[in-house]
Amino acid sequence: MRRLHLPLLILLLTGLSLGVFYHKVWNLGFPVLPAQTTDNWTVEARVAFEPTGGALTARLFLPHEPPGFALLDEHFVSRGYGLATGMGADNREATWTTRSPSGRQVLYYRAAVYQLQRSLRTQPEYPGPADVPDLEEPYLSAAETIIDQVRARSADITSFATVLVRDMLSAADENMGLFVSGNASERDRVAVAIELLAGARIPARMAHGLQLTDRGRDLQPRTWLEVHNTREWVAVNPNDGSVGYPEHFLVWWYGDGDPVELSRARNAQVSFAVSRNFQDAVDTAQQRAKLLNSRVMDFSLFGLPVQTQNMYRVLLMVPVGAMIIVLLRNVVGVQTFGTFMPVLIALSFRETELLGGVILFTLIVSLGLAIRFYLEHLKLLLVPRLAAVVSIVVMLMLALSILSHRLGIEHGLAIALFPMVILAMTIERMSIVWEEHGAGDAIRQGIGSLMVAVAGYLLMINPYIEHLIFVFPELLLIVLAATLLLGRYTGYRLSELLRFRVLAGRSKS
């Protein structure tokens, strides 16, 4: 059990982390890459009519899990009306009711949708083969002929529908001419196609949607054909038989009904308008998560004040830097001063930038070291000596800031962000190593620390990693798991391959 304990813990952490990560990416649409925007559309349906007196009911179909889109937000503008939304037979519907309207009435439905890379919709089950329609002669035999011809030239249900639509468009065939005339509307053609597909026992339905264009006004809904290939609904373009919806096509309702149905009203008009706006992908995902009432958002960093968020943007990178230290120390075998001193130095490099940071760090540590050697002669006690080194480091930082400001090098000002106590400890430890193990060891460890700090810095400023960790803090569990795994690493360090090199070529005696 003890042997399995750690691997199980690591598996658990990794699984948990990947699970939440997967959920956030696939179900909520959080972006994996930084600075991504999403195509957001605001679509609006405007319903206008004139009441004829008495209690009035208006029913509007609403988009529901449209393929390729996700609903972010929706609201209704309908003063003085009672509103109920719910699922109807094929569609989601809004029902407005009022007792005594007067004058021309206008109702609005507005929805924010955004485009997904894939469909979120839950596929309804296969409705079963369609019922063969009752046709009379000569339609019956014409339909049979058409179906036989189309079947001969198609491979499966989808291609059957495609071939059928193409035949209808060419309309050269006299059998086809019985069903559809050359100038039939999109909607008529789809209706005929559904009837003929039913003759072949293929379930099909009519879909109506909007081709979204930016700042589109008075958009006309287009009619589309959908056939069920026993696994899912497949869209077929009634104008050329091609499969799938075009880009930016928002399916609004299914069936051959009108989008609006009114009782005790006349002159119904429905019009659609669209506008497009780009939004930060993270914001969109958050909005969506809120809409889905996701638990994930209760623990999101984005709920914090911006200042705190910015702090965590930095802090969350510390575990990553710490893992790098673990790798470099335990697997590579780089020697550093202090365990996590390089992470703190790396954090301050964020402000000073790399080259400036390395130069300033080297400058302060070497100057501090020189003064520390002088202090050695004064034979001070440890704590007063450390305090003296801290004072000297602060004064050195001040002097360098003033000097660089005078010279017009503004990078020098960022030196104030170096953790001075850490610098003082580094100087102290380095001088002790210098005295006891010689200058070589001290310089080697100093360079090692600096190299680790630079490696940590390069990793911590990586915008991809920063984005990933900030948007998906659960990934830190993987960092934790990797660190735990390295905690049981018993293999050799790369530096040991050098250290034990004299043993090479010896037989085991």
Next chain:
Amino acid sequence: MKWFITPQELRRQGVVGMNRRNTQMIAELNPRSRYPLVDDKLQTKAVAIAAGISVPELYGVIETNHDVRHLPAIVAGREDFVIKPAHGSGGNGILVITGRVGEQFRKASGLLVDLDGLKHHVSNILSGMYSLGGQPDRAMIEYRVRFDPLFGQVSFQGVPDIRTVVYKGYPAMAMVRLPTRTSDGKANLHQGAVGAGIAIATGVTGHGVLHNDIVDQHPDTGAPLGGIAIPGWGRLLELAAGCYELTGLGYLGVDVVLDRDLGPLILELNARPGLAVQIANGTGLLGNVECIDARAAQAALGPADRVAFVRGLALRE
């Protein structure tokens, strides 16, 4: 010589790396509660005396800066002595005084230091400069070992000591650590001392290691390192093996000095002995460790039987 060795070859030779030492030996075999016993040399001394194991005589202990004024009284009438931190590690902070010149004291390196210098050194020890983690420490002043002339030709000042790595109470590997000019009289390999492997079975030295390189001669004296037979080797190993019962640590470094007059004395114990002993002996620890594991699983033996087992093991090969 190649400039690196492949991991496969290291594994074949049974070399233990730092990571394996830290997890499978130190973390698993050395209970943390027993560390103070070896980290605090005063405690080590106390339990060793109680168990009848010989150690260098303690002249005095200085616990506070106020007590530093007692230093002249402690060293009064003593020509030579050693000042060391009770919690020192890696031989840091050990000051060896070999004699007096007027008011001055002569360090092992031959340099002179005055009483103020000694007091400053004691103050540094008390403030925790040499202790692990920088906690306040105590300074101990003790008998300076007059080393057996056995290693006279192969050491440069200071006190050579014999480091035995005791694994689960079995002496797994040993080396003699010889001070050099660069190590300033200290017997620590990372400070520049030479380590020479000792065959566990016979107690005869082999080649040496200096800064991870193999050497056959002492860098300062030029005398050959190999072929020195250590007298009373069996007794010395039993002394080292007995420290297992003393401390309860399964991976232990026992540092023994051979005093001209007093024979083997336990100088200090180390709960985190280094790995250079493998280079000094030209082979990895794992070979012996595996045999010891198998034997230790069978029966709990006394120190003498454990030593006999390990020596038999070496002869069989």
